[in-house]
Amino acid sequence: MYEKEVEERLIGHDAVLKHIRSAVSAGRVSHAYLVEGAEGAGKKTLAGQFAMALLCKAPENGEPCGRCDSCRVFLSGNHPDMHYIRPGEKGTLPVQRIREELVQDMEILPYYAGRKIYIVERAHLMNAQAQNALLKTIEEPPAYGVILLLAESVQSFLPTVRSRCVLLRLLPLPEEKVRKILTGRYGVEESTARACAALCGGSVGQALRLARSEDFIRLRERWMEWLSGLARQETWEVLARAKALEEDKAVIEDVLRMMQIWFRDLIILRETGSLSGCVCRDLDAKLESSANLYEIPELYRKIEVLEDAKKKLSHNVNYGLWSDWLLVELSRRKTFHQ
Numbered sequence: 001m002y003e004k005e006v007e008e009r010l011i012g013h014d015a016v017l018k019h020i021r022s023a024v025s026a027g028r029v030s031h032a033y034l035v036e037g038a039e040g041a042g043k044k045t046l047a048g049q050f051a052m053a054l055l056c057k058a059p060e061n062g063e064p065c066g067r068c069d070s071c072r073v074f075l076s077g078n079h080p081d082m083h084y085i086r087p088g089e090k091g092t093l094p095v096q097r098i099r100e101e102l103v104q105d106m107e108i109l110p111y112y113a114g115r116k117i118y119i120v121e122r123a124h125l126m127n128a129q130a131q132n133a134l135l136k137t138i139e140e141p142p143a144y145g146v147i148l149l150l151a152e153s154v155q156s157f158l159p160t161v162r163s164r165c166v167l168l169r170l171l172p173l174p175e176e177k178v179r180k181i182l183t184g185r186y187g188v189e190e191s192t193a194r195a196c197a198a199l200c201g202g203s204v205g206q207a208l209r210l211a212r213s214e215d216f217i218r219l220r221e222r223w224m225e226w227l228s229g230l231a232r233q234e235t236w237e238v239l240a241r242a243k244a245l246e247e248d249k250a251v252i253e254d255v256l257r258m259m260q261i262w263f264r265d266l267i268i269l270r271e272t273g274s275l276s277g278c279v280c281r282d283l284d285a286k287l288e289s290s291a292n293l294y295e296i297p298e299l300y301r302k303i304e305v306l307e308d309a310k311k312k313l314s315h316n317v318n319y320g321l322w323s324d325w326l327l328v329e330l331s332r333r334k335t336f337h338q
């Protein structure tokens with residue numbers, strides 16, 4: 001089960017997997033790695049797989065055997081030589097935690113395996129002081145120590161840290177490739193595959209989770225139904241949708257992205273007269289009846305509004321006020337000037 005999950009989450013990242021497998025089997029392991037990838041790209045899965053292989057007593061072709069004592073304890077989540085450092089409730093990784101849980105802890109010999117592994121999640125949250133505290137350990141670690149720093153972007157690290165780490169990048173896969181993997185390998189139905197591939201940020205693992213989620217499929221149906229009626233609604237009717245936005249707060253990023261895809265599809269349909277480039281072409285009747293209700297510049301404006309909405313959301317706005325603002329902007333007609 002574990003192996004299947006790992007495989008699914010890391011599909012398409014063959015080069016990175018090959019790199020860690022050959023490092024394990026040749027015993028040429030660096031002391032510090034930076035694992036870079038977007039949210040949901042599979043950083044934790046990759047780091048976990050690497051760590052398990054490094055701790056395994058009998059790795060096979062650079063992969064953990066899954067059967068030895070070390071692998072079994074690893075899978076139970078209680079491996080004494082596997083250390084996770086995660087940001088606290090405040091979303092920070094203060095310097096004293098790095099010192100205590102990593103720098104000082106690493107001086108204690110491993111209990112079980114010949115290695116001690118430290119995975120620092122959201123490592124970009126370490127400030128310069130915390131990174132500097134780590135620097136000496138990265139430069140002169142004990143032979144058994146391996147540090148894996150996980151981050152969305154390596155840009156947040158000091159050049160001194162960056163230059164001493166091996167970079168493992170989980171780059172997003174093209175939408176079309178994700179779609180093909182979903183339909184070809186996992187038998188996902190074509191229209192769902194297209195929508196999930198467009199929403200997954202280039203991660204097959206994320207796309208599969210969406211495709212298998214009843215909630216996601218219903219979420220899509222609800223919002224597509226609403227969007228297809230939007231152009232015929234008055235502002236007061238549109239504002240009534242605030243309740244639904246509140247209910248879908250946990251998945252609001254998916255909702256915003258779905259909306260953008262919808263308006264992008266309408267532009268494609270208006271400009272090419274064909275549904276073939278549209279993500280939502282399973283909703284052909286809805287798209288066709290909506291497309292002519294808008295002027296093309298209005299559609300571009302909607303996409304800008306949604307882009308703006310994402311930015312505002314990332315700046316901790318009041319969600320209720322933000323929803324009302326978004327709905328008013330989405331219902332606004334022909335306010336552009338050409």
Ligand SMILES: [Zn+2]
Nearest residue numbers: 056065068071
């Ligand atoms: Zn093993």
